[in-house]
Amino acid sequence: MPLTPDQKKELEAQMQEYVGKPISEPTPGRDVVNEPMIRQWCDAMGDTNPAYLDPDAAKSSVHGDLVAPPTMLQAWTMEGFSMHEGYDEPRNNEHRLHKLLTEHGYTSVVATNTEQGYTRYLKPGDTVTAETFIDEISEEKATALGIGYFINTRTKFTDQDGEEVGWLTFRVLKFIPQQQPQQADASDTPASSAPARIAAPRGHDNSAWWAEVDAGKIPIQTCNQCGELFHPPRPMCGKCGAMDMGYVTSSGKGTIHTFTVIHHPQFPGYDFPILAVLVDLEEGTRLMSNMVDCKPEDLHVGMAVQGSVEEGEDGMKLPVFRRAG
Amino acid sequence: MTTSLSFSDVSVGDELPPLDVPLTASIIVGGALASRDYTPVHHDRAAANAAGMGDVFMNILTTNGYVGRYVTDWAGTDAQIKGLAIKLGTPNLPGDTMKMRGKVTEAGADGTVVVEVVGKNSWGNHVEGTVTVALPVGG
Numbered sequence: 001m002p003l004t005p006d007q008k009k010e011l012e013a014q015m016q017e018y019v020g021k022p023i024s025e026p027t028p029g030r031d032v033v034n035e036p037m038i039r040q041w042c043d044a045m046g047d048t049n050p051a052y053l054d055p056d057a058a059k060s061s062v063h064g065d066l067v068a069p070p071t072m073l074q075a076w077t078m079e080g081f082s083m084h085e086g087y088d089e090p091r092n093n094e095h096r097l098h099k100l101l102t103e104h105g106y107t108s109v110v111a112t113n114t115e116q117g118y119t120r121y122l123k124p125g126d127t128v129t130a131e132t133f134i135d136e137i138s139e140e141k142a143t144a145l146g147i148g149y150f151i152n153t154r155t156k157f158t159d160q161d162g163e164e165v166g167w168l169t170f171r172v173l174k175f176i177p178q179q180q181p182q183q184a185d186a187s188d189t190p191a192s193s194a195p196a197r198i199a200a201p202r203g204h205d206n207s208a209w210w211a212e213v214d215a216g217k218i219p220i221q222t223c224n225q226c227g228e229l230f231h232p233p234r235p236m237c238g239k240c241g242a243m244d245m246g247y248v249t250s251s252g253k254g255t256i257h258t259f260t261v262i263h264h265p266q267f268p269g270y271d272f273p274i275l276a277v278l279v280d281l282e283e284g285t286r287l288m289s290n291m292v293d294c295k296p297e298d299l300h301v302g303m304a305v306q307g308s309v310e311e312g313e314d315g316m317k318l319p320v321f322r323r324a325g
Numbered sequence: 326m327t328t329s330l331s332f333s334d335v336s337v338g339d340e341l342p343p344l345d346v347p348l349t350a351s352i353i354v355g356g357a358l359a360s361r362d363y364t365p366v367h368h369d370r371a372a373a374n375a376a377g378m379g380d381v382f383m384n385i386l387t388t389n390g391y392v393g394r395y396v397t398d399w400a401g402t403d404a405q406i407k408g409l410a411i412k413l414g415t416p417n418l419p420g421d422t423m424k425m426r427g428k429v430t431e432a433g434a435d436g437t438v439v440v441e442v443v444g445k446n447s448w449g450n451h452v453e454g455t456v457t458v459a460l461p462v463g464g
Contacts, residue, residue, distance in 0.1 A: 037359070048398075111384070
C-alpha cells in the first residue's frame with residue numbers, strides 16, 4: 001500500500017530527526033589492525049601487493065613496514081556477524097532509521113556511492129575507532145531499483161592516539177523493491193544471463209529485406225516496374241505507384257553522409273560508444289548502420305566505406321561498415 | 326611484483342592494463358566476509374531473492390578492494406592511495422565478469438596522479454570512479 005501524503009510527511013519528519021546526529025558513541029574496531037585479516041582480504045581481492053603481505057619487501061618500500069590495504073579502512077570497524085540479524089532490534093541510530101523506513105515499505109537497501117580519504121596507511125597493531133554521523137537524507141527519488149530515499153553518512157576514523165587516519169562518506173538507497181519477493185528456488189535460471197541486443201522487428205514491409213540480410217546480402221528495395229530504389233522498404237513505389245517491389249544487392253560501397261557517436265545512455269547488451277553511420281550507397285539510397293574497426297576520432301563525413309553482413313555472437317546478422325581500402 | 330612506477334613514468338592519457346574479474350559466488354561471499362560485512366544479501370541467496378535480486382551480489386567494500394588492487398597492480402608497491410570516490414551501478418552477480426579498465430586523467434607536479442576506473446559487467450557499469458594515488462617523485 002503506498003503511503004498517503006500525510007503518512008509520507010509524518011515519515012519524512014521522523015527521518016529528519018536523525019540528520020546531523022551520530023549513529024552511536026564512537027565505535028572502536030573489535031580487533032586491532034592485524035595480519036590474518038589483511039591476508040584474508042588480499043586472498044578475496046586477489047591482491048598480491050608485497051606491501052601488505054611480505055614484511056621484507058614492505059620494509060624496503062616507501063611504507064617502511066607492513067601496511068594494511070587502505071581500502072580496508074571501513075572493514076576494521078564493521079560490526080561483523082551480528083549484521084545478519086538485520087534491524088528488527090536496532091543496535092544504533094542508523095539501524096533505527098533503516099527500521100523506520102522498512103516499516104513503511106522501504107524494505108531494501110543498497111550502497112550506491114562512497115568517497116574515502118586515507119590520511120595515513122594503517123599498520124598491524126593500530127587501533128581504529130569510527131565515529132559516524134547521519135549527514136543528509138534526500139527527498140524521495142524514483143530510481144531504476146525502485147522508489148526510495150538516499151541516506152548519506154560521514155565517518156571519521158581515528159587511531160590509538162586520537163589522530164585522524166581517514167574518513168569516508170557513504171550513500172545508501174533505502175527503497176521499495178520493484179520486483180516482488182520471490183521464493184528461493186535452486187532451479188531458477190542463472191541470475192546473470194547476459195542481456196542481449198534487441199532484435200530488429202520484422203513486419204510485412206521489411207521482412208523480405210531482412211531475409212536478404214540473413215542470406216548475407218546488403219539489399220536495396222527496387223520497383224520492378226520503374227527501377228526506382230527505396231530505403232526503408234515500403235509496399236508501393238513512391239514514383240510510379242506500382243506495388244511490384246523487389247530487391248537488388250548493393251556492392252556495399254558507399255560514403256559516410258553523416259554519423260553520430262553514442263556514449264549515453266548505455267543500454268545493456270551493447271558495446272559503447274556506438275558509431276552510428278548514415279551511408280550513401282553507391283547505387284543510391286542511404287543505409288543507417290554501425291561502423292566497426294574504427295576509432296570515433298577517425299570518423300568523418302565523406303569517408304569511403306565498405307559494407308558487409310556479419311553475424312554477432314548472439315546470432316544476429318547485420319550489415320556493418322568499415323573504412324574502405 | 327618488484328617494480329614500482331615513478332611519477333616520471335606516467336602521463337595523462339596512459340591506460341592501465343585491463344583486468345577481467347570472473348565473478349563467482351565464492352568471490353562475492355569471500356569478499357563480503359573478508360570485509361566483515363555479514364549483510365545477508367551478500368552471502369545468502371534466499372535473502373538476496375527476497376530483496377528482489379537474482380542471487381548474492383558483491384558488497385561495496387569488495388568493489389572498493391578491487392578498485393584499490395587494480396590501481397596498485399599497475400602502480401606498484403611504492404604507490405600510496407590517498408583517496409577514492411566511486412559510484413555503483415549494475416550489481417556484480419555470480420556468472421558474470423567485471424571488466425576493469427583505467428586511465429590516467431590528472432598528474433600533479435607533487436607526484437599525485439588521478440586514475441579514472443570503470444568496472445563493467447554484462448549489464449553495464451558496475452563501478453565508475455576515481456582513485457588518487459601518490460607516486461614516488463624522482464630517482
